Amino acid sequence: MDLPMFYNEEEEWKKVMLMYDSALREVNTRIEILNNEFKLAHQYNPIEHVTSRIKTPQSIAKKMRHNGRELTVENIVKYINDVAGIRIICSFTSDIYRIADLLAKQSDVQVLKVKDYIMCPKENGYTSYHMIVSVPIYLSNTMINTKVEVQIRTIAMDFWASLEHKIYYKFEGNAPERIRKELRECADIVAFLDQKMLSINEEVKTYSSLEDKDAQYREIVSDTFQHMIKDSYGTVVDEEESVSYAQKEVSVVEESEPPSPKKEDKKTNHAAETKKKEKRSKIFKFI
Structure with missing residues (x-):
């Protein structure tokens, strides 16, 4: 037994x-x-x-x-x-x-x-x-x-x-008391380490969340421009090409922005601004 x-x-x-x-x-x-x-x-x-x-x-x-x-x-x-x-x-x-x-x-x-x-x-x-x-x-x-x-x-x-x-x-x-004291000090270090690692992990999760949002946005942009290019030109492009096209189109719009308007050019600048907005609207109408 x-x-x-x-x-x-x-x-x-x-x-x-x-x-x-x-x-x-x-x-x-x-x-x-x-x-x-x-x-x-x-x-x-x-x-x-x-x-x-x-x-x-x-x-x-x-x-x-x-x-x-x-x-x-x-x-x-x-x-x-x-x-x-x-x-x-x-x-x-x-x-x-x-x-x-x-x-x-x-x-x-x-x-x-x-x-x-x-x-x-x-x-x-x-x-x-x-x-x-x-x-x-x-x-x-x-x-x-x-x-x-x-x-x-x-x-x-x-x-x-x-x-x-x-x-x-x-x-x-x-x-011995000295050993017990050092063990307690080590326990404090362990508690600090756990808290520090938890804090780092929470920060990493925040970065991961931002990366997920960026990937989601990239997917939306890619899908939108793939449809736009196909509808306009009958051409099928991959994700990298569609995103590159989107970036170029946005750059063109931004570069075409007129300088600060003068009082005498109000009508001209208003027309340019309207044209710019129409182009942006066309680019992002599906987003």
């Missing part, structure tokens, strides 16, 4: 582990679907990668002893929320809240608890977003809601947390 339980609990233990493993698969699948759907709709992957695990029997027993609980299957289910755990790594902090919100909005997902260590970091500098969710697992004759802990963090947060864990492990959880 993996755990020092009474014999009549062994079958119950196996069934519970089956439920946790199934719940982990269920949440993994939902996250994968969300990521694929987001990529299809927005041409962007908010998730860098996902890892998952089931706590080992030894780790479960250690946690139960630490909490002063009797080691029974019932107590494990009731008091340990992270028997099944999944970690989602994102590029930006905005992705964290987006994924958490999408997961929480699913009708059969119950959010039991949330700990936002991004808004309120731990004393040691740890930042991450934790959710305890419950998902339905359907067996042959019943349905059981099963808990899964979901941790969502950025690449930078995960880098810090991974190294912090290794360092504390070397000191058996009791690192």
